[in-house]
Amino acid sequence: MRIIINKVTQRPPHAPISERAIEERLAGSGARFTSGRRQVVAALSGADGPRSAAELHEEMGGEVPVSSVYRSLAVLEQAGVVEPHHGARGLTRYEMAEWLAGHHHHLVCESCGGVEDIELPKQLEVELERLVGKVSGLSSFSASGHALEVDGRCERCR
Numbered sequence: 001m002r003i004i005i006n007k008v009t010q011r012p013p014h015a016p017i018s019e020r021a022i023e024e025r026l027a028g029s030g031a032r033f034t035s036g037r038r039q040v041v042a043a044l045s046g047a048d049g050p051r052s053a054a055e056l057h058e059e060m061g062g063e064v065p066v067s068s069v070y071r072s073l074a075v076l077e078q079a080g081v082v083e084p085h086h087g088a089r090g091l092t093r094y095e096m097a098e099w100l101a102g103h104h105h106h107l108v109c110e111s112c113g114g115v116e117d118i119e120l121p122k123q124l125e126v127e128l129e130r131l132v133g134k135v136s137g138l139s140s141f142s143a144s145g146h147a148l149e150v151d152g153r154c155e156r157c158r
């Protein structure tokens with residue numbers, strides 16, 4: 001199936017992230033909201049798309065050791081604060097969970113590996129939801145959500 005999106009609205013910057021909600025979510029998992037985890041959350045909250053641990057480390061100016069970034073991401077993922085996205089080349093990138101950042105999709109560059117967040121116009125989101133229902137029905141599958149990743153080449157790599 002080929003999906004063509006004629007007009008995509010750029011996702012607005014992430015809404016303010018509730019540190020209190022994150023702290024409660026982590027506490028429910030038996031973890032603390034340490035300064036290193038706060039820095040990872042702040043970096044992901046300000047990013048325009050998912051980031052790998054190495055990208056986060058670089059963007060944070062090396063203030064947090066890369067090993068701590070990996071550990072923080074693992075704890076944040078376990079608590080449901082961040083979500084992993086596994087790329088075709090085996091690279092895992094992370095972003096804030098949908099309950100914090102809102103529903104959106106991704107444009108993935110096959111050349112540079114960059115990932116851009118996009119929010120579909122309401123009409124396209126409704127159509128996508130309808131298609132998800134149809135696809136799910138082919139196998140008597142009960143879908144609980146969806147995420148669309150469109151592969152191609154970004155503006156820089158075209």
